[in-house]
Amino acid sequence: xxxxxxxxxxxxxxxxxxxxxxxxxxxxxxxxxxxxxxxxxxxxxxxxxxxxxxxxxxxxxxxxxxxxxxxxxxxxxxxxxxxxxxxxxxxxxxxxxxxxxxxxxxxxxxxxxxxxxxxxxxxxxxxxxxxxxxxxxxxxxxxxxxxxxxxxxxxxxxxxxxxxxxxxxxxxxxxxxxxxxxxxxxxxxxxxxxxxxxxxxxxxxxxxxxxxxxxxxxxxxxxxxxxxxxxxxxxxxxxxxxxxxxxxxxxxxxxxxxxxxxxxxxxxxxxxxxxxxxxxxxxxxxxxxxxxxxxxxxxxxxxxxxxxxxxxxxxxxxxxxxxxxxxxxxxxxxxxxxxxxxxxxxxxxxxxxxxxxxxxxxxxxxxxxxxxxxxxxxxxxxxxxxxxxxxxxxxxxxxxxxxxxxxxxxxxxxxxxxxxxxxxxxxxxxxxxxxxxxxxxxxxxxxxxxxxxxxxxxxxxxxxxxxxxxxxxxxxxxxxxxxxxxxxxxxxxxxxxxxxxxxxxxxxxxxxxxxxxxxxxxxxxxxxxxxxxxxx
Numbered sequence: 151x152x153x154x155x156x157x158x159x160x161x162x163x164x165x166x167x168x169x170x171x172x173x174x175x176x177x178x179x180x181x182x183x184x185x186x187x188x189x190x191x192x193x194x195x196x197x198x199x200x201x202x203x204x205x206x207x208x209x210x211x212x213x214x215x216x217x218x219x220x221x222x223x224x225x226x227x228x229x230x231x232x233x234x235x236x237x238x239x240x241x242x243x244x245x246x247x248x249x250x251x252x253x254x255x256x257x258x259x260x261x262x263x264x265x266x267x268x269x270x271x272x273x274x275x276x277x278x279x280x281x282x283x284x285x286x287x288x289x290x291x292x293x294x295x296x297x298x299x300x301x302x303x304x305x306x307x308x309x310x311x312x313x314x315x316x317x318x319x320x321x322x323x324x325x326x327x328x329x330x331x332x333x334x335x336x337x338x339x340x341x342x343x344x345x346x347x348x349x350x351x352x353x354x355x356x357x358x359x360x361x362x363x364x365x366x367x368x369x370x371x372x373x374x375x376x377x378x379x380x381x382x383x384x385x386x387x388x389x390x391x392x393x394x395x396x397x398x399x400x401x402x403x404x405x406x407x408x409x410x411x412x413x414x415x416x417x418x419x420x421x422x423x424x425x426x427x428x429x430x431x432x433x434x435x436x437x438x439x440x441x442x443x444x445x446x447x448x449x450x451x452x453x454x455x456x457x458x459x460x461x462x463x464x465x466x467x468x469x470x471x472x473x474x475x476x477x478x479x480x481x482x483x484x485x486x487x488x489x490x491x492x493x494x495x496x497x498x499x500x501x502x503x504x505x506x507x508x509x510x511x512x513x514x515x516x517x518x519x520x521x522x523x524x525x526x527x528x529x530x531x532x533x534x535x536x537x538x539x540x541x542x543x544x545x546x547x548x549x550x551x552x553x554x555x556x557x558x559x560x561x562x563x564x565x566x567x568x569x570x571x572x573x574x575x576x577x578x579x580x581x582x583x584x585x586x587x588x589x590x591x592x593x594x595x596x597x598x599x600x601x602x603x604x605x606x607x608x609x610x611x612x613x614x615x616x617x618x619x620x621x622x623x624x625x626x627x628x629x630x631x632x633x634x635x636x637x638x639x640x641x642x643x644x645x646x647x648x649x650x651x652x653x654x655x656x657x658x659x660x661x662x663x664x665x666x667x668x669x670x671x672x673x674x675x676x677x678x679x680x681x682x683x684x685x686x
Contacts, residue, residue, distance in 0.1 A: 178380030185369035193224035221435030314408035411564030562588030
């Protein structure tokens with residue numbers, strides 16, 4: 151069934167119908183896990199109702215059923231956000247170039263609001279194990295470049311990344327559509343990229359992540375013997391022939407327009423730890439049940455052998471009962487603050503003792519530590535009251551940083567390739583020949599004191615730009631701004647130095663003095679021109 155075509159008249163092995171069928175069914179098999187992972191992250195997973203003790207009073211059943219919804223500790227969301235909160239994109243650069251500044255890529259990313267798409271994809275990768283983007287010429291078919299976010303709930307890409315599909319539903323026409331992208335190579339070595347659309351008239355059959363009721367229902371089937379997979383069926387029809395027109399930008403980059411990113415094996419941050427998370431939830435539920443049950447202590451009377459009243463009983467002598475009348479023990483030992491029990495001879499009252507649930511708390515703490523170790527999440531993130539050594543805490547943070555860096559590398563590769571394709575579509579004919587690299591800010595917060603100390607130690611040993619990039623984590627645009635700031639500061643300093651020198655030279659100059667012979671002459675002789683007034 152997995153290899154059958156979903157197109158009635160296109161069943162050739164390796165053909166478009168066969169390829170689309172494999173992609174669609176592989177997507178359908180992941181849906182129950184996606185639903186359950188979403189419930190875990192939202193804290194909406196439920197303890198199975200089979201965990202409620204058998205023989206429980208029906209009046210108490212709603213209380214225990216309520217506990218099945220309350221007995222969950224939202225560890226999945228903490229594990230996810232420990233990763234995503236540390237993923238901060240920093241820009242793009244041309245890899246291997248001597249001049250690394252490439253503002254064109256950053257400008258295009260800014261115009262496409264790509265950073266918001268990066269955040270959504272990082273969130274998908276952490277929750278579901280994979281994230282998708284699609285490079286197109288715009289929603290309305292115009293020439294505007296677009297790197298669109300694509301949901302992992304509706305997309306799938308083959309392992310060799312030569313084929314991919316995207317599911318959609320049109321509520322107006324009541325049609326389901328599957329768009330197939332393929333990169334093929336003929337026997338002569340000629341490659342081509344095309345897309346093709348299959349459709350059928352049908353209500354939406356693939357669950358939407360926003361449909362909370364369906365997500366809850368399908369998610370509850372994940373951890374059972376019969377998880378509810380999505381089966382696309384085989385009643386689809388091609389809406390037309392394969393279309394290669396307008397796909398030249400994809401062919402130039404030797405890739406379909408649909409990109410997938412994620413860790414090795416495309417496993418989420420939650421999936422490997424589902425048993426541990428469920429074990430912690432089960433322990434919390436059991437503890438809540440024990441606390442509730444022991445809040446109402448059970449009491450018993452030991453030594454009761456008679457079932458009827460005797461003549462000597464106080465109740466008979468007081469006229470409250472007759473000899474031989476059955477004793478109603480349920481009313482005789484009624485619970486009341488002012489109740490007084492009359493116990494027969496040789497009777498003893500027994501009362502249940504409080505159960506020590508500290509072992510449950512210790513087991514829960516140990517499970518949290520195990521979860522932190524397995525997920526490479528610092529223990530203090532999952533449980534702030536857990537004490538540990540400073541060396542151990544640093545080691546856990548190093549493991550988390552290494553995990554984030556690895557994810558950034560794989561996600562960054564996908565976005566670098568998608569941006570290169572977008573630049574090609576935008577008219578940059580040389581973009582397909584370049585290798586772009588996405589840069590990220592350091593996963594840990596910047597400690598400027600430590601950075602300043604590191605700079606003082608390696609200053610002079612490495613070029614200034616290398617220190618800016620590796621130590622301070624500046625991107626190309628920030629380095630260009632820093633260079634401009636240095637030039638402005640140097641100009642201002644040179645101008646200030648020139649002003650100081652000019653002021654000093656002016657201060658050294660004094661008023662001129664006349665020679666002694668001129669200074670001793672009368673004022674009239676000093677300006678005598680040798681002519682008499684009559685000569686004028």
